[in-house]
Amino acid sequence: MTEGTLMRKTIDLNGTWAFKMDPTKSGEMDSWHQGLPPGLEVNVPHIWQREGGELVHYTGAAWYEKVISIDKPDPDKKLFIHFGAVDYEAIIWINGRYVGRHEGGFTPFSFDITDKLNQTGEQRVVLRVFDPQDNAEIPIGKQGSWYTRVSGIWQDVWLEEKPELFIENIHVTPSIDKEEAEVTVTLSNIPSEPMLVDITCATYPDNVPMGSSIQVTLSNKQTTCVFPMKGADLWSPDHPALYQLVAKIRGGDMNSAVFGMRQVSFQDGTLYLNHQPLYIRGALDQAYYPDTIYSAPSDEYIINEINEAKNMGLNMLRKHIKIEIPRYLYWADRMGMLIWAEPPNYIKWTKQATKRFEQDLEAMIERDYNHPSIIIWSLYNEEWGLEWTLSKDNEKQTHVYDLYERTKRIDSSRLICDNSGWIHVKTDVNDYHRYFTLPEQKNEWEHDLDSFIIGHNEANFVTGYQSRNEPVIVSEFGMWGLPSVKRMKEHYGGEPWWFLNQGDETHSEDYKSPKTADSHFDKFGLNKIFKDFEDLAETSRKRMFRGVKSLIQEMRKREGLTGYVVTEFTDVEWETNGWLDYLRQPKFLAEEMQSFNGEVAVIADISKRNAWSGENITVDLILSNHSNRPLKGDVTWEIPGTSLQGTLPVDVNGDPVIRIEQPIQFTVPHMDRPELKEIHIQFSESDGTKWGVYEELMFAPAVSQFNYRFWPVSLSIEIVDALERRGATAVESIDEADIVFTSEWSAEVEQGARDGKTVLFFAEAGDDIDEKGFFSFKELPPAESWQRTSSMQSVDTTFFGDLPLRKEMGWEMEGIYPDYVVPFSNYSKAGGRTVYMFGNSQYAENSDLLGIYFEGWLGQMGGTFIRQKVGTGTVYVTTWKLLQTLKTNPLTEHLIQQIVRG
Structure with a gap:
């Protein structure tokens, strides 16, 4: 029901209604508007898709009926039926008499039903709702195209008694500079003679008057006046002050509007609320709900x-x-x-x-x-x-x-x-x-x-x-x-209907369907990395x-x-x-x-997250300040598990982005082995308010010597030299080698594997590799991509022993993350026309999948690190950028050494 109406008699029509589908559109011909045949009992507000079964996908016509007992209003009053929203077309009958039609699924409408009422006793309200299957030319948002459709009387229904002449609505436009509010009063029709309207305003809900009332003469359907708001509190997120303005026709109707005194504007690239800079920290909200679908419970x-x-x-x-x-x-x-x-x-x-x-x-x-x-x-x-x-x-x-x-x-x-x-x-x-x-x-x-x-x-x-x-x-x-599927099934008592994607064919990809996870978790070896889907x-x-x-x-x-x-x-x-x-x-x-995401955020701009012992690291500190106030206090920092710590004074203005003059500086301590670390930073304001953050680091020994012999194929001199500086020895023939390092898959390399050699195929260049045999690669979107944000890369950490790797791969892999994967799933590639490509799911059967890429609900599967037998040898194929990061990320040399160890 509307918030503003006062002193009007209303009757709530929410609750139990009769409901009947009409797939053949025969209801009107069969006079359903006189009374529905037997059907379902439903609770209005009602979205028929939430009934489940065939109604989830049902489109077309459906009927609603409610019988109520009320008398016809007095001769000087009218009775209106109001609908908050009906999706999509609604035709209304009262007692079998046609009332009217409304089109549009999101906004309110009403009809005067006075002349359709019986004098006393039962009144039959019947609606025919039509939601077309072909909805391309009606406003729908994402219903039916991305998610479950919405059809029916999905918002409130009520009756409201009004006089012949009533105040239809009030719009209030605040002006904080003038300390006034522009008030537009709209009547139901043009008055037969000028009407006096008294307008008052008070704080809401405390009802403290804002000055004196004003009087306005209404001669037309709409009149605008100004109400003084001297000294009014301004509305803001921190202080949501509200006022209620009441307009009353002398001897007649009364209506009201709740509003706030606030002003939004922009100038020179800055957004202002009430003349103060406003910084948005928002979230997109599609306002879908697990049980009620489109309306909050x-x-x-x-x-x-x-x-x-x-x-x-x-x-x-x-x-x-x-x-x-x-x-x-x-x-x-x-x-x-x-x-x-x-x-x-x-x-x-x-x-x-x-x-x-x-x-x-x-x-x-x-x-x-x-x-x-x-x-x-x-x-x-x-x-x-x-x-x-x-x-x-x-x-x-x-x-x-x-x-x-x-x-x-x-x-x-x-x-x-x-x-x-x-x-x-x-x-x-x-x-x-x-x-x-x-x-x-x-x-x-x-x-x-x-x-x-x-x-x-x-x-x-x-x-x-x-x-x-x-x-x-x-x-x-x-x-x-991904959410907890266990908790989801417990809530629904099983799989919800939307586990089968309710969107159109543009959302039929495997990664958009929760059902995909059922088959892919075990098939592609994710059960070797994770205990279970949870x-x-x-x-x-x-x-x-x-x-x-x-x-x-x-x-x-x-x-x-x-x-x-x-x-x-x-x-x-x-x-x-x-x-x-x-x-x-x-x-x-x-x-x-x-x-x-707080009003104030401490941000660490780290020169290098993954570093060797002895390296000098600089951490520039930035305060992101959305408070518009100066900041004073101290920054304290530490790296747990080391003796590294410090304190820095802070005394800065209220600018939105502030770089602290003095950075954090430290030298990476001696490490016996690579370890994950964190730097913890906290800004404590002088009033005791604290803002903290932590960032991931990885420290490794300065030099890691590991002796082995490798045969380099299509590797640069710089890469060979870098490997030899770490204790390895490059040999001139495959027979002398413990392992073959190659960036191409030549016939000679393949034969070496068949003859029992271990081969590490650095396949990070993907499709740009001149010779890659029967290996095929899929390039990940190199730029902006909504689809890629659904992705995750995982690694079988057990293969890499005690190396500091997270199963989901964090900042320790900076620079190493691949641009390509070996595709297991079929996929498409956009171009002049969409090109459909093929993946090879047999890798799941004939290889060990040590590094796995997937999107969404375990769809668009691919491999980033694969071990397989070729002849009597072992081949490792990886798209991780190991060659590119050998000199920059200390983790890389340890990954290579672990592969050599096997």
Whole structure:
């Protein structure tokens, strides 16, 4: 029910309704509007897909019926039926009499049903809901294309009694500079004579009056006036002060609006809230739920979610291509959670589709205008609905430009993002969607930030349109971490329906289906690395934490960014890049998230993470400061397990990015063997507030001598010399060698293996290798890739003895991570046309898979380190970049030595 109405009689129609599918569309012909044949009893709000069985995939027509006992209202009153949202088309009858039709699945509508009512007694409410299978030209967001569809009466239903002339709505536009609020009152129709309206305002919910009431004369359907707000508290995430404005027609109707005094703006690349710089630490929120699908189960559920978000350091949720339910916005206002709102997209670019989309956009703004938590409206997301031709289609460019201008006229109090994440036409937010995988793509991510996102943000506009120095936000990025399937099955009492991907054919890849994990875990030897799938999933979450932490730290090191929005707040069905899983269980501890996502973050810029004894290491310290206040205190640091520690004084201004003048410097101590280490850094403010972080290190002995004889094939002189300096001896014939080192697979090398030699094939160059025999390689996406962020690389640590390797491979493998894998699964390669390639799953049967690559739910399998028998010899094939890192990462020589030992 609406928040603003006061003193009106309402009747809640939520609860038990009759429900009947109509697959043959015969219901109208058979007069179901007079009364439904026997069917199901369901609980409204209702999404029919959550009934399970055939209804999960059912599209088309379905009917709802509820019989209530009420009397017709007094002659001077009208009775309206209200629907919060029905997806998609709704036709309503009362007592068999046609009332009206509404199209649109996300926003409210109502009908006057007074004339359709019986004078007393039972009243029969019947709805025919139609959700088309072909939904390309209606706003849908991700329902049915990525995840489970949504159909039915999925929001509240109620009756509301109103007078002949009533206040339809109130819009309040705050002006903090003028200390006033512009109030627009809209009536149900033009009054027959001028009406006096009394307007009052008070704090909410404490009801402390804000000055005196004002009187306004209404002669038209809509009137605008100004209410003074002298000395009003401003709304902000830290202080979500609210006010309630009440408008009352003398002797007639009364309505109200809850709002906040706040101002959002931008200037010179900086985003401001109430004239103070605002830095976004947000998460994309698709607002899907494990049982209720598209609506939160309860207010308590919403409150817990927002508390979880704030505990993790988030100050914004980007409600992704879904018009959010009113109760979520209600609590966002009260709890101080910023909202970036975004209407659902359509798919096919047609006049009717754009018309429907624009109607939804305007209805969203109309409904949600007074929510202070909403500070940004999006129009489009990644050109969805524009068919990805915006950069070269003048008609679509004009459409986006005009839609921006029109939206700005409707609501000038918020920022507008025209095309979130991709190329812009006219926008108030210059945002980017950029997906990189760390640690593997650290250099690529840094280059993207410096050379594109920050370095050339003016290039993110369609030719002919220019930047106005908007704030720059990375509004999508992230990595995957698998959830506990055991906990999921316990919750559902078995496998949920969405274990079979509910998206369209564009989401049929194996890595997007939880069912893939069932067959691939044992088949490809992951059971030799992990105890069970739960162990693998927990390990993948560690990798996710490491990666997301590093992605955010790189952004927070740099000036020129106003913030970021991680993908995403919660898992959604098969997509597992949420900071919470689908059941809203945190994947990480809140204090761990605060270490890099808090208001203040300590960032260590380490000259070298993996170092030899005796090397001098410099750690530059950066304070990322989103508090707008000076920082004073001390930084303490230590490397546990060593005597290395220190303290540095800090006294800096309130700038957003501050480099501490004095770095941490130390010399790597003597090591008997390679070991994983951590540097722990804590900034303690003078008031006792603490901000801490830890970073991974690996220390190794200065020189590691290991004597063996190798026959080099297609290796550079520099590589041979480096190996010999570490105790190995290069020989001139294969017969003299303990092992063959080769970067090509020649006939001579293969014959040596068949004759009993051990061969290490350095295959890091992948497809660029001139001679590679029957080995085939798949190049991993070298640049930005959403798919690659779902990936994980694992290693059988038992083969490498006591070498400091994590099963999921962390920063100890910096520089070693491969660019290629040996593909086990079939895959496709984009080009002028999509080319379909073949993997070789037989490696699982004829080889030892010591290094494994997979994506998502153990799909797109590949090998990075494989051992197999060839003849009487043993061949190791690895795509790890061992040759490239022999001189830079001390772990490399130890990996090679362990392979020699076998």
